[in-house]
Structure formats: C-alpha cells, structure tokens
Amino acid sequence: MRYVPSRMEWRLMLLLSVAAAVAGCSRGFRPQDFATPEALFKASLQEFERKKWDNAQLGFERLTNDLSSRDPLLAPAYFYLALTHERKHEFLLAAQAFERVTDGFPDDTLAPTAMLGSGRSYQSIWRRPSLDPEQGQKAVSVLRALLSSYPDAKEVEDAKARISTLEExxxxxxxxxxxxxxxxxxxxxxxxxxxxxxxxxxxxxxxxxxxxxxxxxxxxxxxxxxxxxxxxxxxxxxxxxxxxxxxxxGVQPADTTAVPAAAAPPAPRDTIALAPLAASTPVVYARPAPVGRG
Missing domain, CATH: 1.25.40.10 (Tetratricopeptide repeat domain)
Structure with missing residues (x-):
C-alpha cells in the first residue's frame, strides 16, 4: 500500500523547503566569495556606503591580511577599515588602523586624512576632562605631527581646532x-x-x-x-x-602702557563652560581601485 503523507507532514515539508531556499539565497556577505582583491574592495566599499559596518569590516580586514605590502589597495583598505571601526565607536581600533596608513604609507594621498582620523579617534576616547588625559595627550601629539608633516593639507584647520579644544x-x-x-x-x-x-x-x-x-x-x-x-x-x-x-x-593705573592682549570671554569664577568635543565626522575618501594588477 502506497504511503500518503498527511496534511501536517505536507506543511512541514513545505516549510523546510522554503527555509532551505531562503538560507541558500541569503548566505550574507562572504569575503571568500570574491575572486579578486579588486572585487572584494569594491564590494566592501559598497557595504560601507550602505552602513553595513560588520560586512565592511569583514571585507577590509580580509584585504589587509591578504594583500602584499606593495599592493596599491592596501592603504585604502586600512583607511576604510579605520573608518568602519570609527563608525562602530571602536575608537582605539580605529586609531590603530589609521596609523597603519600614516606609518606605512606617509607619501600616500590618504596619509594626512588618516593622521587626522587617528587624532580624532584618540580624542573621542577621552570623553571628559575629569578622566585620565592620556588619550587626549596622544591626540594632541598626533594632530601636531599632522601640522608639521603636512602643513599645506586641507586637514590642517580641523587639526588646529581640535588642538584648541583639547587644550581647553x-x-x-x-x-x-x-x-x-x-x-x-x-x-x-x-x-x-x-x-x-x-x-x-x-x-x-x-x-x-x-x-x-x-x-x-x-x-x-x-x-x-x-x-x-x-x-x-x-x-x-x-x-x-x-x-x-x-x-x-581695582582700576588699571594710568601709567600702564603695555598693549593688552585679546580678552577671553567672561566666565564664572568657579565653573568653566566648555564646548564638548567636536562631533566625529570622518572624511570619506573614495579612491578608485587600480585597473589591472599586472
């Protein structure tokens, strides 16, 4: 006698089939699925632009591990990995990734922006003046290095403003x-x-x-x-x-002849109303992937 599945069994098999189909169609972002570094970089950048931070991190981390030190994609891979960490509020990891750009590729066009990003990330770790200022001191050190190393870079004004805030x-x-x-x-x-x-x-x-x-x-x-x-x-x-x-x-004596410096805005004697640290607004630098790998 031929076995005929019950209605409940049919429903169960149908649900299992649908689940298998969905699983097969939604494996998620898998760096190993891309045949070339260029393809992986492009896909990771798309994930970054879509604010899929975890996927972008997977892709850029794979690139930084697999690419050779002379590969032209390595600097932008570290740069976008740093931006991804920064967007996830992983500021120490962001600073370290930015430093891989500035230390390994000081002549790259990304270097000034990465150095600003490193200082910005250290600055973000120091959340208020009452805390240990070690990370704030690191931020100032990096930002001053930016001023001396890249005096004509567009990032200089931002660096100066951040130094001023940190000094306050x-x-x-x-x-x-x-x-x-x-x-x-x-x-x-x-x-x-x-x-x-x-x-x-x-x-x-x-x-x-x-x-x-x-x-x-x-x-x-x-x-x-x-x-x-x-x-x-x-x-x-x-x-x-x-x-x-x-x-x-009292009133300044009339015979005091020194030229006064610019006055600071009045403030209460016992309190200081300082502006908060500038909001983290990373500069996104999209550099096209090189054509061909020779």
Whole structure:
C-alpha cells in the first residue's frame, strides 16, 4: 500500500523547503566569495556606503591580511577599515588602523586624512576632562605631527581646532585640580603650582583667566603682596575692562602702557563652560581601485 503523507507532514515539508531556499539565497556577505582583491574592495566599499559596518569590516580586514605590502589597495583598505571601526565607536581600533596608513604609507594621498582620523579617534576616547588625559595627550601629539608633516593639507584647520579644544580641556582639568587642593585639602602651595601651570601653558584658554583670579586671591590671602601685584598687572594686560579683574585689582593705573592682549570671554569664577568635543565626522575618501594588477 502506497504511503500518503498527511496534511501536517505536507506543511512541514513545505516549510523546510522554503527555509532551505531562503538560507541558500541569503548566505550574507562572504569575503571568500570574491575572486579578486579588486572585487572584494569594491564590494566592501559598497557595504560601507550602505552602513553595513560588520560586512565592511569583514571585507577590509580580509584585504589587509591578504594583500602584499606593495599592493596599491592596501592603504585604502586600512583607511576604510579605520573608518568602519570609527563608525562602530571602536575608537582605539580605529586609531590603530589609521596609523597603519600614516606609518606605512606617509607619501600616500590618504596619509594626512588618516593622521587626522587617528587624532580624532584618540580624542573621542577621552570623553571628559575629569578622566585620565592620556588619550587626549596622544591626540594632541598626533594632530601636531599632522601640522608639521603636512602643513599645506586641507586637514590642517580641523587639526588646529581640535588642538584648541583639547587644550581647553587640559587647562580645565589642571584648574579644577587646583580648586580641589584649595577647597578639599586646604593646601595652598600645590594649588598655586597648578594655577601657574595653567596660565603658563594654556594662556589663551578660559581656565587661564580663572587661574589668574585664583592666584591673586591666594597671594592676597597669604600676604604675598608683590606676587599679587604681578597677577593684577598680567590681568590688566590680558583682560582689560573685565569686571572680575576690576573687582580683584581695582582700576588699571594710568601709567600702564603695555598693549593688552585679546580678552577671553567672561566666565564664572568657579565653573568653566566648555564646548564638548567636536562631533566625529570622518572624511570619506573614495579612491578608485587600480585597473589591472599586472
């Protein structure tokens, strides 16, 4: 007698067939399916543009592992791998991949953009001034290297702006450390050291103005009259017409002839309202894949 499947069995077999067909048609992005590095690079770039970060990472990682050091696709593969990590907020991996471009291909047209990306990635790791500034220091080091290595690059202005933002954060951190010594530890000497470091190292920052005021306050408190007078002279020059300076030091004497520096915007005595780190906006550099591999 011939066996006839039941209705339930027919449905089960149909579902299994559909599942097998779907699985066969949607294997996903597989780097090993591409016959040439050029094809894989093009496909990975398409995945990147579609914001398929995981797929793009798979493709670019495969290229960086398989290509020879002289292959013209290696630098852009590392570059886009770095951008992919950055878009995934994997900033340390992004910085390291950008550095593979700048270290291995310093004469490549991608090098200045990659160096900016490396500095930007380190900057993104340092999320606020109260944290360990090590990554911020790395960012400044990389960005200053960009200014010296590629002075005519279009990335220079962005690098300068980021350095300025980072210096504001360094200054704020030192200023708040000085405030901590005064308020919590009641230790004047180390506080003076921190405030003097701010006005010396970061003279154009918002924290510099507050540090001058704090120095004047401390010198007056411990009756170091000459030092207090010097702070007033410095503040009259740097912040002419500032209300807090006038309150601390009085009106500038008429015989003071030094040309004042540009005044920083007024800020509260005990707080610093700094702008957040610039948003990460990577520059996408799409370089055509080379024609032929010889």
């Amino acid at each position: 954060w360094f200054a704020e951190k030192d200023y708040m450390t000085g405030v901590h010594y005064v308020r919590v530890r009641r230790a004047i000497d180390p506080a003076i050291i921190y405030f003097k470091d701010v006005v010396t190292t970061y003279p154009t920052t918002k924290a510099a103005r507050l540090s001058w005021l704090r120095l004047n306050e401390l010198y007056t408190k411990i009756r170091w009259k000459e030092d207090a007078a010097e702070t007033c002279t410095a503040m009259w020059k740097a912040y002419p017409g500032d209300a807090d300076v006038r309150s601390a030091c």
